[in-house]
Amino acid sequence: MENDIVLKVEDLKVRFYTYEGIVKAIEKVSLFLKEGEILGVVGETGCGKSVTALSVMRLTPHPGRIEDGKIYLKTDDGMVNLMEKDEKYLEKIRGRYISIIFQEPGAALDPLYKIGEQISEALLIHRKVKYYKDALRIVENKLKDEKGSLRKYFLNIEKKILNELIKNPNSLFISIILKLPLLKRIKKLVEEEVKKDVMVLLKSMGFPDPERIINMYPHELSGGMKQRVVIAMALACNPKIMIADEPTTNLDVTIQAQILKLIKELQKRLLSSIIYITHDFGVVAEVCDRVAVMYAGNICELADVHEIFKNPLHPYTRALLESIPRPGKPFKSIPGVIPNLINPPSGCRFHPRCAYATEKCRREVPELIEVKKNHYVACHNVVGG
Amino acid sequence: MRPLIKTYNLKKYYEIITGGIIKKSKEYVKAVDDVNLTIFKGECLGLVGESGCGKTTLGKTILMLLKPTSGHIFFDAPPEVLDEIDELMNDDSMEAREKLREYLNKYDITTFKEHKLKNLRRRMQIVFQDPRTSLNPRMFIKDIVAEPLIVHKLAKKSEIEERVLEILEMVGLTKMHLRRYPHEFSGGQRQRIAIARALITHPDFVVLDEPTSSVDVSVRAKLLELFKDLQEKLNLTYLFISHDLSVVECISDRVAVMYLGKVIELASTKELFNNPLHPYTKALISAIPVPDPTARRKRILLKGEVPSPVNPPLGCRFHPRCPYAKEICRVKEPEMIEVKNDHYLACHLWADVK
Numbered sequence: 001m002e003n004d005i006v007l008k009v010e011d012l013k014v015r016f017y018t019y020e021g022i023v024k025a026i027e028k029v030s031l032f033l034k035e036g037e038i039l040g041v042v043g044e045t046g047c048g049k050s051v052t053a054l055s056v057m058r059l060t061p062h063p064g065r066i067e068d069g070k071i072y073l074k075t076d077d078g079m080v081n082l083m084e085k086d087e088k089y090l091e092k093i094r095g096r097y098i099s100i101i102f103q104e105p106g107a108a109l110d111p112l113y114k115i116g117e118q119i120s121e122a123l124l125i126h127r128k129v130k131y132y133k134d135a136l137r138i139v140e141n142k143l144k145d146e147k148g149s150l151r152k153y154f155l156n157i158e159k160k161i162l163n164e165l166i167k168n169p170n171s172l173f174i175s176i177i178l179k180l181p182l183l184k185r186i187k188k189l190v191e192e193e194v195k196k197d198v199m200v201l202l203k204s205m206g207f208p209d210p211e212r213i214i215n216m217y218p219h220e221l222s223g224g225m226k227q228r229v230v231i232a233m234a235l236a237c238n239p240k241i242m243i244a245d246e247p248t249t250n251l252d253v254t255i256q257a258q259i260l261k262l263i264k265e266l267q268k269r270l271l272s273s274i275i276y277i278t279h280d281f282g283v284v285a286e287v288c289d290r291v292a293v294m295y296a297g298n299i300c301e302l303a304d305v306h307e308i309f310k311n312p313l314h315p316y317t318r319a320l321l322e323s324i325p326r327p328g329k330p331f332k333s334i335p336g337v338i339p340n341l342i343n344p345p346s347g348c349r350f351h352p353r354c355a356y357a358t359e360k361c362r363r364e365v366p367e368l369i370e371v372k373k374n375h376y377v378a379c380h381n382v383v384g385g
Numbered sequence: 386m387r388p389l390i391k392t393y394n395l396k397k398y399y400e401i402i403t404g405g406i407i408k409k410s411k412e413y414v415k416a417v418d419d420v421n422l423t424i425f426k427g428e429c430l431g432l433v434g435e436s437g438c439g440k441t442t443l444g445k446t447i448l449m450l451l452k453p454t455s456g457h458i459f460f461d462a463p464p465e466v467l468d469e470i471d472e473l474m475n476d477d478s479m480e481a482r483e484k485l486r487e488y489l490n491k492y493d494i495t496t497f498k499e500h501k502l503k504n505l506r507r508r509m510q511i512v513f514q515d516p517r518t519s520l521n522p523r524m525f526i527k528d529i530v531a532e533p534l535i536v537h538k539l540a541k542k543s544e545i546e547e548r549v550l551e552i553l554e555m556v557g558l559t560k561m562h563l564r565r566y567p568h569e570f571s572g573g574q575r576q577r578i579a580i581a582r583a584l585i586t587h588p589d590f591v592v593l594d595e596p597t598s599s600v601d602v603s604v605r606a607k608l609l610e611l612f613k614d615l616q617e618k619l620n621l622t623y624l625f626i627s628h629d630l631s632v633v634e635c636i637s638d639r640v641a642v643m644y645l646g647k648v649i650e651l652a653s654t655k656e657l658f659n660n661p662l663h664p665y666t667k668a669l670i671s672a673i674p675v676p677d678p679t680a681r682r683k684r685i686l687l688k689g690e691v692p693s694p695v696n697p698p699l700g701c702r703f704h705p706r707c708p709y710a711k712e713i714c715r716v717k718e719p720e721m722i723e724v725k726n727d728h729y730l731a732c733h734l735w736a737d738v739k
Contacts, residue, residue, distance in 0.1 A: 044602070045572075223436075252435040254435060254668060254672045255690065256672065257672040257686055258686060261686060279602060281602075282674025282676045284676070285675060285680070286674045309679075323603045325636075333603055333610065338571075
């Protein structure tokens with residue numbers, strides 16, 4: 001069973017150091033992600049869904065800091081604890097093994113670059129050498145057929161440079177040389193190779209005419225199309241894990257249905273795992289295999305989708321499910337407000353809003369316990385009865 | 386039931402001028418195109434559609450916050466007069482026209498001058514989508530809520546605070562909130578303040594423009610409850626604009642579906658959700674994610690996206706995305722007809738689609 005776990009987070013603890021005080025944003029979050037599954041993370045605004053996702057990638061926004069915890073990621077060299085690695089290593093991980101899509105697709109794209117350029121950037125960072133090799137092959141083929149001696153001379157120089165680049169992709173000397181007018185052709189060769197891959201990628205995202213799209217700027221695309229482009233960028237290098245941070249929140253229902261279908265299809269085809277962050281239980285029911293419910297920086301319940309909807313055990317999960325408007329039923333809501341995380345309530349963080357709170361809830365922090373098989377709950381009352 | 390608001394062929398076009406001096410050309414964004422809508426007293430009419438279909442523009446135009454390009458709006462006109470106007474509209478004789486003009490000058494709010502409108506504005510209010518931007522960050526809550534009273538001269542200075550407090554308590558805020566600034570409140574509370582500001586003039590008609598789209602699920606339920614409560618207490622009429630169909634299903638009595646500036650289907654909530662007739666409505670309803678993992682439904686996925694309202698497709702505006710489109714849909718624009726009791730539809734194919 002341990003073998004198919006691709007990501008494992010243990011006791012993650014994140015603090016934000018602000019002027020008003022220390023925000024205890026994430027408190028001992030533990031979760032794991034199996035291969036080929038979609039894990040939903042649900043909760044209200046400010047409960048730490050996005051911070052968890054960003055922290056998993058070691059991208060905790062300033063002034064936040066990961067205080068404690070371990071993040072194990074399955075890579076080609078086995079399980080790696082990301083907390084022990086430096087920025088240089090993480091750069092290689094991001095995009096190749098784990099990537100993220102954000103809520104606002106317009107903000108994730110650079111308005112000054114064409115779509116094609118932005119997607120090829122992602123490809124070039126991780127697969128530079130592959131494209132240099134492709135370009136080298138083309139140059140060698142040309143050399144065979146070439147008769148003119150002057151042309152042959154230039155092609156030989158190009159071949160030499162490409163060989164050098166494959167050996168040492170980040171060489172400063174060569175990057176300066178490539179600025180020379182006659183040698184710019186090498187860059188063009190490489191770019192064309194990348195472009196082929198970008199077209200294939202865009203086609204698989206459901207764009208009927210990728211040739212037109214790659215020459216467009218982000219503002220020329222609609223919200224749904226932008227989100228597709230962002231997904232294409234995230235999946236450019238076939239990562240094992242994709243984190244989707246409310247990818248359909250700003251989209252219309254009909255477009256949302258299209259994107260959800262696309263995400264599900266891609267997940268099946270590429271066999272990657274997805275962490276799907278959302279606040280919409282409808283979407284959760286539609287796409288997720290397992291669900292983690294978060295409240296005020298803690299995971300309060302973690303179970304199978306069917307289990308969560310049929311048999312929710314934590315009072316917060318129940319209240320959240322009841323607050324979904326359903327026709328013919330009276331509206332129900334959760335009394336009270338989300339606590340301020342600078343001074344979170346003692347004990348169980350949900351106790352001021354909980355109808356079943358006891359003295360124990362006020363004193364002790366409940367642990368996430370497996371009450372049934374694969375059904376974890378952090379509540380004192382559930383274990384008692 | 387007595388109609389509170391009735392619109393005839395309401396249009397709102399936005400002009401866009403492209404090119405410079407040489408290649409100057411004018412085009413129009415047809416945000417609202419030929420909308421005939423009746424809102425009855427005491428009901429909640431839901432208005433749904435995708436973003437950019439003209440929902441908000443329609444809401445603002447009905448309130449005369451935007452000047453309509455053409456068309457008529459009647460606010461609280463006597464029902465006899467409305468019936469007579471209906472007849473006169475179809476009559477082409479000289480006398481009829483004369484009489485119609487007289488009526489229009491008297492009841493049509495699009496012909497009203499600003500001071501006459503101001504009296505009406507007291508009776509129709511709006512709650513905007515985002516309470517972060519609709520409340521002035523430099524004013525106290527008590528000043529924000531009292532402003533309509535001062536503008537309309539509805540209360541003496543000594544009474545103002547009392548009236549403000551009364552309405553704030555009605556929406557669930559207390560005395561201690563009076564001297565606070567908007568940033569000190571959560572999203573749900575801010576929306577309550579916006580509601581209080583709208584209701585302090587005791588309006589008859591309130592446009593709720595996506596009032597729950599910027600708040601959380603748990604807060605959303607509370608706000609919806611409040612809307613229902615207030616409607617009963619103050620005898621309000623709502624136009625509830627939303628893209629969230631599950632919310633509309635819970636709060637509205639009737640629902641109108643808009644697509645690219647046109648109302649394409651209108652029916653009672655129950656009828657519309659159980660028996661949608663327009664292919665677009667069907668797709669829209671089937672696209673709502675249902676919070677139940679065991680539910681497996683047939684889903685109608687629409688191709689492509691909403692076309693630009695600058696050059697909307699000829700004929701039926703939905704035909705490029707419609708799975709059942711026929712030749713007639715490309716050529717002729719469908720009219721709104723009553724296909725069943727109180728179920729209005731603009732589609733050539735309603736009998737076939739069934």
